[in-house]
Amino acid sequence: MGEVKLGIAFEIVTILIGIEHLGIMLLEMFASPAKQARAFDMDEDFLRQRPARISMANQGIYNGMLGLSLIVSQFIFAGMTAILVGRLLLLFVAVVGLYGALTATKKIWLFQFIPAIIGLLLSL
8 A cells, every 4th residue: 555655656746847847848948038037047138148048948848858758657657667767757857957956056956856856766
């Protein structure tokens, strides 16, 4: 019974992290430079530049596809396969979150790295 509850908790956390990444995608691709500056601790003037807008949109595609993959993996796979695929995707999120926290903004620890680690721990 406890194993089933942990499996459900893993699925829920994985799906929530996927939804979060879809939200990050929306911010990166469609939000105004002012909203992006607040969300990502970046200079608004920088984010108004065309190369920065293109770069943010490109990041958004990656985050969107990662988020969609996290969600879909919990519906198209069953049992241990869903857990293994979820683990792999959460490991990607943790690595990217760690890198982002070290190079971009410390908020990434809270919003990407820690949730991914929690998800990975729930899968054990």
